[in-house]
Amino acid sequence: MVQLDQQAAQAPILTRGSGPLDQALRARARRVVPGGMYGHLDVEMTHLPVNFPQFYETAHGATVVDVDGNEYVDLMCSWGPVLLGYAHPGVEEAVRRQAAIGDINNGPSARMVELAELLVDTVSHADWAVFGKNGTDATTACCTIARAATGRRKVLKATTSYHGSNPPFTPIMSGVTAEDRANIVEFAYNDLASLEAAVAAHEGDVAAVIVTPFFHDGFGDLALVDPAFAAGVRAVCDRIGAVLILDEVRAGFRLDLRGSWESLGIRPDLSAFSKALANGYPISAVTGTDALREAANGVYLTGSFWLQAVPMAAAIATITEAARTDAVGRMTTLGERLLTGLRSIATSTGIPMIVSGEPTMPKIRFEGDPEMRLANLFCGTALEHGAFLHPWHNWFISAAHTEQSIDLALAAAAAGADVVRAAL
Numbered sequence: 519m520v521q522l523d524q525q526a527a528q529a530p531i532l533t534r535g536s537g538p539l540d541q542a543l544r545a546r547a548r549r550v551v552p553g554g555m556y557g558h559l560d561v562e563m564t565h566l567p568v569n570f571p572q573f574y575e576t577a578h579g580a581t582v583v584d585v586d587g588n589e590y591v592d593l594m595c596s597w598g599p600v601l602l603g604y605a606h607p608g609v610e611e612a613v614r615r616q617a618a619i620g621d622i623n624n625g626p627s628a629r630m631v632e633l634a635e636l637l638v639d640t641v642s643h644a645d646w647a648v649f650g651k652n653g654t655d656a657t658t659a660c661c662t663i664a665r666a667a668t669g670r671r672k673v674l675k676a677t678t679s680y681h682g683s684n685p686p687f688t689p690i691m692s693g694v695t696a697e698d699r700a701n702i703v704e705f706a707y708n709d710l711a712s713l714e715a716a717v718a719a720h721e722g723d724v725a726a727v728i729v730t731p732f733f734h735d736g737f738g739d740l741a742l743v744d745p746a747f748a749a750g751v752r753a754v755c756d757r758i759g760a761v762l763i764l765d766e767v768r769a770g771f772r773l774d775l776r777g778s779w780e781s782l783g784i785r786p787d788l789s790a791f792s793k794a795l796a797n798g799y800p801i802s803a804v805t806g807t808d809a810l811r812e813a814a815n816g817v818y819l820t821g822s823f824w825l826q827a828v829p830m831a832a833a834i835a836t837i838t839e840a841a842r843t844d845a846v847g848r849m850t851t852l853g854e855r856l857l858t859g860l861r862s863i864a865t866s867t868g869i870p871m872i873v874s875g876e877p878t879m880p881k882i883r884f885e886g887d888p889e890m891r892l893a894n895l896f897c898g899t900a901l902e903h904g905a906f907l908h909p910w911h912n913w914f915i916s917a918a919h920t921e922q923s924i925d926l927a928l929a930a931a932a933a934g935a936d937v938v939r940a941a942l
C-alpha cells in the first residue's frame with residue numbers, strides 16, 4: 519500500500535468543488551432520502567474525493583456546472599448518456615418539436631416505428647427493435663427472450679461485469695436471495711477455457727452468454743476484447759444453440775454505430791442499448807435477429823413510460839447526427855489525444871498511474887493504491903483545477919469535446935500529478 523506524506527496530501531482542494539449549496543442540499547437530503555443519496559452516485563459511500571459535488575445545476579457542451587456554480591470540463595458525460603454534448607441544439611430541437619405534439623398517449627407515436635427502422639438500418643445484426651427505459655430493462659428483456667427461445671435457464675456472464683441493478687445482476691447482495699442468482703453462472707472475460715468450463719458444467723441448460731464489448735468493470739484495469747475470445751464466444755453459442763447477448767448499454771455508439779464488435783466481424787443475436795442512444799433522454803432498446811423475432815413477440819414486455827415519444831424523437835436525432843458527423847471518429851481522435859497526454863504526464867512525473875480502456879472510454883488506476891488514496895488526490899486536485907475526472911470508474915468522451923477542452927482536462931490532470939508526486 520502507498521504511504522502518503524500526510525501534510526502534502528492534505529494541502530490542496532479548498533476553492534472549487536462541493537460548496538455551501540451542495541452541503542445544504544446533502545443535509546436536507548439526509549432527512550428525506552435514505553442515506554441522503556443512493557447507488558454509485560453517493561459521493562460519500564463510494565469514497566470519492568471530499569471536494570466532489572453531489573448536486574449539479576446545469577450543463578452545456580462538454581461542461582457541467584454544480585449547484586454552487588463551479589464549472590468543470592466534464593469527462594463523465596452523465597456516466598455515458600451524453601454522446602453529442604449536453605443540451606445539443608439538434609437533439610433539443612427534436613425534443614421541443616415532439617413535446618409540443620405529444621409525449622405519452624394511449625399508444626406509441628410514429629416515432630416508435632421510425633426509431634425501430636433507424637436501428638435496423640444502423641445496427642448490422644438488427645432485424646427488429648423493442649424499447650424500454652433503463653439499461654436494466656434491456657438486459658433483462660434479452661435474458662427473458664433468450665430463455666423463451668431456448669427453453670433453458672442459465673445465463674453466463676463474466677465475473678464482475680455489470681449488467682444491471684436487478685437481483686440477478688446487482689453487485690450488492692443486500693436483499694438478494696440465492697434463488698435470485700440461481701441461473702447466473704460466471705466465467706472470466708477474455709478466457710475461453712473458463713467459458714467452456716461454465717458451459718460444460720451446465721450442459722443442455724445454457725440459454726445465453728451475455729458479454730460487454732470490452733471489459734469495462736471492476737476496480738482494476740479495463741481490458742480490450744481479445745478478437746479470438748469474441749470469435750470463440752460466437753462459436754460456443756452457435757455450437758450449443760445459446761443466444762449471444764452483447765450488452766452495449768455502456769459502450770454502445772462510442773465504438774461503432776453498427777455494433778461494437780462489427781469491426782471484428784462478430785455479430786450478436788441480441789444487443790442491449792441504452793445510455794448514449796438518445797443523448798441523455800430516457801430510453802433503452804433491444805435489437806435482435808429474425809431467428810429471435812417470435813420469442814421476442816412471445817414474452818411480456820411493458821412499462822408505463824416505455825413508449826414515450828420524446829425520448830424516441832431524441833434518439834432519432836442523436837443517431838442521425840452521430841452518423842452524419844462521424845461522432846465516433848471524432849471522439850476516438852480526441853480520446854487518443856487524452857490517452858497520450860495522460861500517459862505522458864505519468865511518465866514525466868513518474869507517478870504510478872496506469873491508463874487503460876478504449877480511447878472514447880478510458881480509465882485511470884494507481885499501482886499499489888487499493889484504497890484509492892492516490893486516485894482521489896489526483897482527481898480531487900484535477901477538480902480543483904476545473905476538470906471532472908473520476909477516480910475509479912471509466913470516463914466518457916463526447917463529440918462536444920474539443921482539443922481545447924481535452925487540453926484543459928490534461929492541464930488539470932498535470933496539476934493532480936504534481937500533487938500526487940509531492941505526496942509520495
Ligand code: PMP
Nearest residue numbers: 652653654680681682765767768
Ligand atoms: N449494462 C451495462 C454494461 C451498464 O454499464 C449498465 C449501467 N451502468 C447497465 C447495464 C444498467 O443500465 P441502467 O443503469 O440504465 O439500468
